[in-house]
Amino acid sequence: MKFKYKIYFAMLSAVVLGSCTKLNEDTFDKLSPSNFFNNETEAIAGVAVLYSNLAQVASVSAPWTISEIGTDEFVVPGRASGGWYDQNNMDIMLRQTNSNNVQVGNAWTNIFSGGIGKANGLIANLNQSSAAASLKIEIAEARALRAYFYFYALDFWGNVPIVTTPKLDQTNLPSNSPRADVFKFVESEWLAAAKDLPSVKTVNKATYYPRLTQEAVYMALATLYLNAEVYTGTARWSDAITMCDNITKTGSYALEANTVDNFKATNKGNTKETIFAFSIDPAKSAGTNPFILYSQPAADQQRYGLNFTPANGFSTFQEALDRYENQDNRKKLLEYGPQTYPDGRPLLVNGTQLNLVQVVSYTAALDNEGYRVLKYVPDGAVYTGGNGNNDLVLTRYADVLLTEGEAMFRSGNVGGALGLINQVRTRSNATPLLTVTLKDFENERGREFIWEGHRRRDMIRFGDYFTGKWTFKTTTDAQTWGLYPIPAAQLATNPNLKQNPGYTN
């Protein structure tokens, strides 16, 4: 062979022999749990996913939607102009839900996969970390957050499997736990976590907000106890009162001057009323608040000088509007009738003043049908696309007052109850009550917490969810509608799961 070819073959052989046969994988853009969670900063990065997923119960997302739709304060009519028609929402409203409902399915996935499952994985990883001893708060946080997801599972579906391991044993898949057992699990987890979490009195809000405090967990427990009778058949009024007292006695909480102050973008943990909220900053890809986009009429772009056109979707019923006295400041947060600019000029659409009327059709509503709720007001908000940066509020001190008041009333302390309900009413310039009934508590919660994700739970507790009648709801419904169907996809992956009573498909 000629010399040049010898050289060529030598070089070729070098290339050939240079390739290796090791078959290990490069992980590149992924991390391995075995070399992460080494300190508090890394642990918080893990806990953050739970906060950000739990925020779905307060944002425009499936868990929030299914806790509002089907109540007397929320409707999304299909528009005659060709939008917003969603059969899934209508089915819930008309009590025609079945196990294929997309909203219910998405809510399950949010809560179980995005919440409980992620928490189980994280807790296992944190416990296995060499720095586990220094991660007590983060582990308690993760447990409390997992219990929060379980609380929503308890509320929506009731009989759900209790699982605390990251990976299910395929040969021994869990079956449904009775609702009462799920209640007990949530209760014990919250009680245990509360011990390890710092009190609001000891934390520096500037660096700690919006993480869970002891008091935030007490508020969660108070809500759990308030609904204990629905969940377990046994009332727990005094436990609810104890939890509320635990919060009140810190002296760290008070009502803000106006309800709306809780929802302004400028607050970011500065209000004395907020107990548990979710931080939102869409400009930093850290959560979104699309309430204005989803709800307001298009003309609100001019009214509030927005850089986008709101999509005219979420609305509320005549019944919700009628609950307020005219003098009630909270009524000003509803948009109804002829619309004006803040300075009183009429708000015109094609030369005519926009006049919002009640919803007439849920399939072909005109653009001005439906009253709107201005929850997360644009004052001071910065929008990224259609998303505001208002933090999402889950619990606040007004809820402590109304929870404790209702529990007092139900356990016979009418005087105490009247005092507490009037604290909430006077703040908004509603006429103070002289006497109080149970219905007053239901209505007051309706006024105070409109669109805050409490209404379905409240209406079930008071029974109106089944017996009440309002626009488009003309029937009395079976108690089985108090639980949502377990999604068909879940029944398919876990044959040990049983569908909730009353659902055949």
Added chain:
Amino acid sequence: MYKKIAESRFRDISPLLPKILLRMKFTVLLLAVTLLQAKASIFAQKINLSVKDASLTEVITKIRMQTQIDILYNNSAVSGMKPITLEAKNEDLKVVLNKCFKDQPLTYKMVGNTILITAKPAEEPAPLENEQRTAIAITGKVTDEKGLPLPGVTVKIKNSQTAVASDVNGSYKINVPDASAVLVFSFVGYEQQEIAVAGRTTINISMKAQNTGLNEIVVIGYGTQKAKDLTGAVSFVTAENMNKGPQLTPQQLLQGKAAGVNISQNSGKPGASNSIRIRGGQSLTQSNEPLYVIDGVPIAVSNLGQANIAGNGSDVFDQEPINPLQTLNPNDIESISVLKDASAAAIYGSRAANGVIVITTKSGKAGQTQVSYNGSVGVADVAKKLGMLTADQYRAVIKTLPSPANIIDDKGANTNWQDEIYRSAFSHDHNVALSGGTNSTSYRVSLGYGKQQGIVIGSNIEQANILASLTHKALNDRLKFDLKLNYGQNKSNVAPISNTVGSEAGTSMNYEAYVFNPTYPVYDPNGNYYNIPAYRVNPVSFSTEIIDQKLNQRLLGNLTTSYKIIDPLSVSVTLGYTRNSTDRNSYIYKSKGNSPLGNTLNGYASVQKFDDYSKLMETILRFNKSYGKHDIEALAGYSYQYFFSESDRITANNFLSDNFQWYALAAGAAAPTVSSSVGSNKLASMYGRVNYGFDNRFLVTGTLRRDGSSRFGASSKWGYFPSGSVAWRLSQEKFFHVKPISDLKLRVSYGTTGNQDIGNLLSLNLLSTGSAGYIIGGQRVTIVSQNQLANPDLKWESTKQLDIGLNFGLFENRIHGVVDYYRKRTDDLLLQINLPQPSPVPTQTVNVGSVENKGIEVELGATIIDHKDFGWDANVVFSRNVNKVLSLSNSLYKGSNITSARVQGLVSGGDTQIIMPGQPLGTFYGPVYTGLNAQGLETYAPGGSQIIGNAQPNFTYGFSNTFTYKHFTLNANLRGMAGNKIYNLTANNLGYKILLPGRNALASVQNDGVAYTQKQIYSSRWIESGSFARLDNATLSYDIAVRSKKVSALRVFVNGQNLFLITKYSGVDPEVNAEVTRTGTAPLGIDYLGYPRARTISAGVNVTFN
């Protein structure tokens, strides 16, 4: 691989020019002044030569270099040549030639300016003059199939040494001893023919080219084989038999041409992707696409980046996967082989379970430089539109609706929005190829360029590509280099047509054209687009308010060095590299007026880049030897392939000016979002194959591949993939005396192949970070979350396949065919199962379950009419595949039925398909529609969801015809399938009055009797028959006989694609697969808002210059 074909086809006349050139020269010669003058001048040429023990080839090469004359000889005769030793200084050519052929078994003679070397007439000599007088003189003319004279054909008397060659006119004269003599006509590249003299004195004969017969060289994995020696199931299509016409994707060249290969376009978009199923699909949730091997380099399809811009609350953008072969020019493809059974495919081991498509591109041929040009222009129109309510019908139907839905927002116009977004689309396409070379070095360079408008306004594609191939031989042809370099790019403006419009707010250009209020004009009185906020977008506005550009580039290069160590052993080393990149730049203009497009974004730019490359190193040792009746061909190889991919994306919005588009992302006032990802995998393999043949009667093939992949669990990195096959050529047996049957071969094969086409890192426990963060104490915390659970047992999906096949030829192969029966079973299916919740991740990839495919394939070819002026060749392919899921469980996973392909748009219902043991893949599962009740509401059979149809066809067929009449050729290809069902999700969305008045509905709502309150529900009402027959492709061409030295071939043609479609299907096209799952793999048989198909007419020219 290519070189194999070239070698075998031209081996026998190498190192001389291809016969076509020669023929051209002969023809030209007829016009020369006189033969004698030419002859005299040639023989007078002076030669310098000094050789020692040289072969005839070497001598001829040297003479050629000095004289530029052509020398032609028959290879079979050369073997007897003794080594030549001679010295010549400035001697006449004639003297030199005389020296060369002294004492040799060969002699030479002049034919025109060509020297023809033939066997010396055996003792033809004078002493037998008496006998010769009694002999019969036979004369005749030898022509090729087209009737052109064929010089140099050896005409031999059977069982004697007497032979002559035909002259420049194809004429010959031979004396035969008696009337019962048999003449044997043979010529390289043509079938040998034996003709009995039978008393005649004139025998004219037409020689048949060998390229479709049993000696056809078929490209297989890592090599080539003669068709008659194949023991596996291989469909082979060469360039001349492929579908013709411009704007075809490489896959479409094969459509309807190979049995068992079901190719369907996913949409009518220019450069659309295809779904290919070879012998049915077996993988339930992983890719069922075959492995592509281009010039020996396997291409990773799963790594192909799908630059996707879903999200951002916007479904409008096209989500169709990129066609992996989009950058390859069909004009450059020499042949495509489809390896179907385990025997043929197992050499590709763990990647072969879905079959293998081996593509070989064209190479240069030794000879004079040739330049060829192919060009065409075409026009395309939408083949079918959906019948929506016209404006008047819309007004009339709305009047009948209950209040308040009976209020019409009437702007007084009558707009057919589909007409507004479709257009006649023009295209032009050009390809220039330059090829040529010497015996030691040959080359081919081809350039292609084309531009095609889409039938949807605003869309187009511009393609450019280059293919260069170079072959060089050295060291007496023992060392050989083959280099191929292919670069292609296509740049497209993609119409925002999405078939993943999932949510109620979702939209897409064609969706709006279907539903937008027909009483609206396109523009308002101020000349702006009419929109209907909050959600209805003017269909025409998409074409100017959204830019979506994709640039796809692929570089494919490989260099093979082979060296013949010592006969019969050779070694070759292949280094291959492929790089693919996709750049996708998109911009949504600031919302103008009240347009919902771009609302909230205030100018939105997205820049995405996806890059992947793979490098391949392959060493193969080959052994090739015959011992008497025993033929052994064996190879052993090692290969290593590394795949790497990375992607990144930046989006920004809130721009001061639309001028920036994506050129100045920093100008977006909102903080940009960024994301990136990187992945890699490796595949190491050892493989071997032995082909053994005995006496041309028995053939045996054994293959073994051992593959190791980084993708699998620690305990299952390596897998073995064996196969074996035997074939028996009954027709070669002495006892076989069935006259009409010219060829009969029985084949049986069995083996195992694998599928590893899953993502990377699937066996590991992983955490990941995304773009999401959370603010704690005013500081942004990056979210880290569990991304995957470990599965150390993750292993190959394995397919065991039995194939029994029969090849036959009748009437001297005038009718020939292949019949195959196969049964394959796939176990350890790689299934992305939905994990029972709660679980940190929703799904996990595990090995569960089994699927079976069995079927029958028939390929038939026939020359029905073979007249001098008129010919008709027909090919029929037929295949039937029966697919069945056997199990979804193993010891660990008690799998339940898997539902998939969720409804889209406004339709209620969950998933539409089910994977269920005992049923085939693509089974539709839902309520059985039983008609309307008195209130006009839909009713369903009791018992809930049931099986309501299947997307798998009972059978598919292709029928291709070639008619020739003088210089005209007509190719027509009909193709179809029968028995398959389609879920018309488009109609399920659009076929209800409840859409009105906000959205327009299908015209069928006028008299379907369905109540206004009836909601859109998935049921068997929307499952339709998808059977169809389509005239896919027809080409009429005319070969212009050119009498010119400069032009050797000139052909003009007109071509039509998708000329007619016979189907009962009511949607735009039964062959549109909607990718509703967003996984990159479209589920079978779901039609949802597909880009409609075009009907294309084009005209063009092919010309070759010398």
